[in-house]
Amino acid sequence: MTDIIHNLKTTRTSQKPWLTLKAREMMEAWLFVSPSFIGFLIFFLGPLCAVVYYSLTEWNLLTQQATFVGLRNFENALLENPDFWHVVRNSVIFALGLVPLNMALALTLALALSRPFFGVVFFRTVFFAPVITSAIAWAIVWKFLLQGEGGFINQVLALVGITGPNWLREPGWAMAAVIITRVIKMVGLNMILYIAALQAIPRDYEEAARLEGASRWQIFSMITWPLLAPTTLVIMVITTIGSFKVFDHIYQMTGGGPENGTLVLAFYIYQQGFKFFNVGYASTLAMIMFVIVMALTIVQVMLRRKGME
Amino acid sequence: MTQRQIQILYRACWTIALLIAAIPFVFPFIWMVSAGFKSVTEIFGAPTLIPRVWRWQNFIEVFTYQPFARQYFNSLYIAILVTVLTLVIASLAGYALARMRFAGAGLLMLFLISALMVPEEVTIIPNFFLMRWAGLMDTHWPLILLPTFGPHGVMATFLMRQYFLALPKELEEAGKMDGLSRFGVWWQIALPMSRPALAAVAIITFLFSWNLFLEPLIFVSSLEMFTLPLALSNFNDSYGLPLWNLQLAATSLAVVPILIVYLIAQRQIIESFALSGVKG
Numbered sequence: 139m140t141d142i143i144h145n146l147k148t149t150r151t152s153q154k155p156w157l158t159l160k161a162r163e164m165m166e167a168w169l170f171v172s173p174s175f176i177g178f179l180i181f182f183l184g185p186l187c188a189v190v191y192y193s194l195t196e197w198n199l200l201t202q203q204a205t206f207v208g209l210r211n212f213e214n215a216l217l218e219n220p221d222f223w224h225v226v227r228n229s230v231i232f233a234l235g236l237v238p239l240n241m242a243l244a245l246t247l248a249l250a251l252s253r254p255f256f257g258v259v260f261f262r263t264v265f266f267a268p269v270i271t272s273a274i275a276w277a278i279v280w281k282f283l284l285q286g287e288g289g290f291i292n293q294v295l296a297l298v299g300i301t302g303p304n305w306l307r308e309p310g311w312a313m314a315a316v317i318i319t320r321v322i323k324m325v326g327l328n329m330i331l332y333i334a335a336l337q338a339i340p341r342d343y344e345e346a347a348r349l350e351g352a353s354r355w356q357i358f359s360m361i362t363w364p365l366l367a368p369t370t371l372v373i374m375v376i377t378t379i380g381s382f383k384v385f386d387h388i389y390q391m392t393g394g395g396p397e398n399g400t401l402v403l404a405f406y407i408y409q410q411g412f413k414f415f416n417v418g419y420a421s422t423l424a425m426i427m428f429v430i431v432m433a434l435t436i437v438q439v440m441l442r443r444k445g446m447e
Numbered sequence: 448m449t450q451r452q453i454q455i456l457y458r459a460c461w462t463i464a465l466l467i468a469a470i471p472f473v474f475p476f477i478w479m480v481s482a483g484f485k486s487v488t489e490i491f492g493a494p495t496l497i498p499r500v501w502r503w504q505n506f507i508e509v510f511t512y513q514p515f516a517r518q519y520f521n522s523l524y525i526a527i528l529v530t531v532l533t534l535v536i537a538s539l540a541g542y543a544l545a546r547m548r549f550a551g552a553g554l555l556m557l558f559l560i561s562a563l564m565v566p567e568e569v570t571i572i573p574n575f576f577l578m579r580w581a582g583l584m585d586t587h588w589p590l591i592l593l594p595t596f597g598p599h600g601v602m603a604t605f606l607m608r609q610y611f612l613a614l615p616k617e618l619e620e621a622g623k624m625d626g627l628s629r630f631g632v633w634w635q636i637a638l639p640m641s642r643p644a645l646a647a648v649a650i651i652t653f654l655f656s657w658n659l660f661l662e663p664l665i666f667v668s669s670l671e672m673f674t675l676p677l678a679l680s681n682f683n684d685s686y687g688l689p690l691w692n693l694q695l696a697a698t699s700l701a702v703v704p705i706l707i708v709y710l711i712a713q714r715q716i717i718e719s720f721a722l723s724g725v726k727g
Contacts, residue, residue, distance in 0.1 A: 164550060166629045170543035171555060173536045174604060177596030182562050185573035192572060247468070250461055257462065263713045264469045267476070270709055270716065272658035274676040275698045279475040282482065282691055288491030290478060322471050330721045383566045386660035390680055404568050411572050412665055424569045435564050 189428075192421035199415035211422035221398070221406075222423075228313070229402045233381040235317040240377055241370070243325045248332030249358075262333075266326035273323065277390035280319040281306060309399025312392050316400050320387055324380070328373050335369035336362070368442070375438040379431050403427055476706065483696035490691050505696040512693060513670050515678060519701070522675040525590050526656040532595045533603050533652045534645055541607025542633050546619070562601045567593070567661060578666060589666040590659065590674065599655050603648045606723055610644035611637060647719035657705070675701045 168175075193211055197204035215222040251262055268276055283290045286304030295302040305315045339362065347357050385404040388394060394401040394409065401409075407427065411420030482490050483505055484498045509515050543549070544556065578589045594600065614637065622636045638645070663677045673681065679701060682694035709716055 163547060163629075167543045167547035167549035167552070170547065170629075170633070171540045174540035174559075174596070174600070175555065177536070177592070177600070178558065178562060180577075181574060181593060181596045182565070182570060183558070185570035185577065186565065188573035188576070189570060247465075250465060255458065259713070261465050261469065262717065263710065264472050266713070266717050266720075267706065267709065268472055269720065270654055270705060271702055272660070272676050272679075274658075274660055274679050275479075275702045276475070278679060278689075278694055278698050279479045281689075282695060283475065283478065285491070290494050293494050326472075327720060330717055334721050379564075379566075383568060385568065386676070389660070389664075404566075407568055407571075408661070408665075412575075417572060421572055424572060428565060428569045431564060431566060431569075 189421045189424050192417055193425045195418045195421075197416075197418040199417055204418065207418070211419050212426075214419065215422055215426065221401075224398060225401050225403055225406045228398075228400065229382060231313060232317060232384070232400075232402055233378055235313070236320055236381045237374065237377050239317065240321045240325050240328060241373060243321065244328035244373070245332055245366075245370075247325070247329045248336055249362075251329070252333045252336035262330070265329055268323040269326040271323070273386040274390050276319070276323050277387050280315070281391050284315055306392055307396050309397050312396055312399050316388060316391055319391070320381075320384065323387070324377075328377060331369060331373055332366070335366055339365050371438065371441055375434055379434055382427065382430060382434075403430075476702070479695050480699045480703065482692060483699040485692055487690075487692050502692070505692050506700070509682075509693055509697045509700065512690070513673070513678060513681065515697060515700075517671050518673045518675060518678040521587065521673065522657055522701075525587055525674060526653050528591050529594050529656040530649050530652045532591065533600050534648060536595065537600060537603035537648060538607045538638060538641070538645065539633070540604045542611050542637055544604070545608045545611035546616075546637075547629075559601050559604060563598055563605070565598065567597055571661065571665065575665060584666060585668050585672055587667075587672065590656075590662050593662055594652075594656055594659060599652065602723060603652060606648055607641070607644055610641050614640055644722075646715065647722045650716055650719040651723050654705075 192204070194206060194208055195204040196207045196210065247261075247265055251258055251265075284292075284305040286292065286302075286307060289302075289305070291305070292302035303311045305311045343361050343365075344357055347361055352360070382402075383404050384402065385408065388400055388402060388405050389408075392400040394405045403423065404427070407420050407423045410416045410423060477496070481496055481498060484501050484503070485505075486500060486502050489495075489499060489502075544552065574589070574593060578584055581588075583589055618640070619632050619636050622632045627635060658676060659674070660676045663674045667673060667677065670678075670681075679694065679698050682690045682697060684690055
């Protein structure tokens with residue numbers, strides 16, 4: 139009896155004449171998404187529009203008001219300022235070093251750790267541990283290990299008669315050190331993505347190939363690798379975008395030095411905007427970064443579509 | 448050699464190779480703790496794993512050099528707040544995007560996807576002016592608001608949406624029949640069923656906030672307001688050179704508790720990252 143009354147009540151309230159069911163549902167839905175949407179407008183869309191405008195102004199916080207200069211900053215960055223191309227070059231070297239190294243190592247580890255064996259959990263845990271560690275902490279420890287005099291790495295090298303370089307004080311070595319320590323920090327993430335993909339491949343394929351007498355290499359190159367292609371593509375794009383965003387690691391390990399040898403795009407934006415207060419120019423750099431990341435994403439989507447056909 | 452012996456030899460080679468490969472992943476943590484107990488002179492002397500003199504004093508000086516306990520607390524409470532806020536906001540929006548039909552849903556999805564792709568570095572300058580205008584410089588508000596509503600929050604929203612989409616609809620419809628409001632269905636039926644997704648979002652969000660660096664660097668200036676990563680990078684002498692033993696002691700204090708939790712819950716934590724990586 140009470141149930142019937144209850145049902146009657148609810149049907150009555152949901153049929154308020156001034157609000158159709160559909161309109162009511164829509165209002166509810168917007169209530170659900172409104173916190174997210176309002177935050178999106180205030181902290182993302184607004185700032186994104188603002189940065190487009192800033193990039194068209196000459197604006198140094200210390201000396202002047204913003205004045206509209208059109209594409210002057212882009213001209214400055216792309217055609218005149220030698221620093222810009224130096225930074226782009228560094229970012230590209232960083233990406234070209236990091237992405238293949240990271241992916242090759244991730245795939246190797248994943249192939250070794252995708253099947254259960256004694257100790258597999260131990261190894262997965264170990265290789266993933268740096269991923270959850272703060273980049274600052276990781277960079278602090280490695281900067282310490284890589285000290286030129288009395289640093290642990292060089293002491294070990296000295297044991298076998300090699301005089302190690304002053305890793306973080308020479309541009310070439312510093313870049314290599316930053317790339318390698320970054321790979322060690324982040325490779326675990328790609329490793330588990332590869333492991334998940336490998337575990338999704340049906341075992342029958344491999345068994346069938348083995349019965350046909352295929353070697354391990356043949357199985358890998360003709361079955362596993364092609365089936366991993368979508369994962370490889372996603373990992374490649376995510377890792378490349380990530381490599382353009384790297385900031386804290388470089389801030390702590392080299393501060394962009396020596397001789398700007400590790401000055402990459404994200405760090406350059408920070409430096410121009412928050413050290414030299416060149417708001418207009420820094421915004422231009424942010425726009426260029428935006429375009430690079432967008433382009434990479436679009437390439438990914440297009441390649442994925444092509445792969446599906 | 449028999450087939451079986453070859454198999455065993457092969458396994459053994461792999462295991463040894465993996466053990467060697469594991470060194471650069473494990474050793475920095477061990478060396479960090481070890482150096483945290485050493486004196487400055489011993490730190491750059493002949494390398495020993497066990498300190499000759501255990502200098503416990505380092506761990507006291509960490510707290511007197513700067514308000515490290517306060518900074519630790521800041522990181523902790525900010526990470527918890529960001530996690531709770533992200534869970535609520537992402538699961539609300541994720542639910543609506545998965546289950547409700549409304550005008551503008553497609554456009555909203557498109558907006559959110561675009562937000563997912565834009566790095567924080569791109570919008571950080573206008574956000575700086577926004578926060579300055581709102582009088583929120585040197586407060587913790589930017590460190591709570593920006594991660595919650597930034598690309599990470601959007602990623603959490605999509606993760607929740609994917610999970611809700613995979614849930615059976617029947618229970619929720621039964622709930623509606625019983626007179627639950629939309630909000631009631633979300634709170635009493637959908638949320639309890641999506642505990643694994645909520646746990647995954649909670650784990651990655653907590654770590655994301657805990658390790659955040661760019662935002663604290665830009666928005667926070669006084670020592671009492673620092674978060675851990677900022678505090679760690681601040682153990683320098685007056686020439687700007689690192690006070691290595693203090694810095695490494697402090698880093699140990701910041702990293703080891705997280706590592707212990709990780710070792711206990713490694714399966715859950717790794718799966719959370721796998722989920723966010725695949726979906727995000």
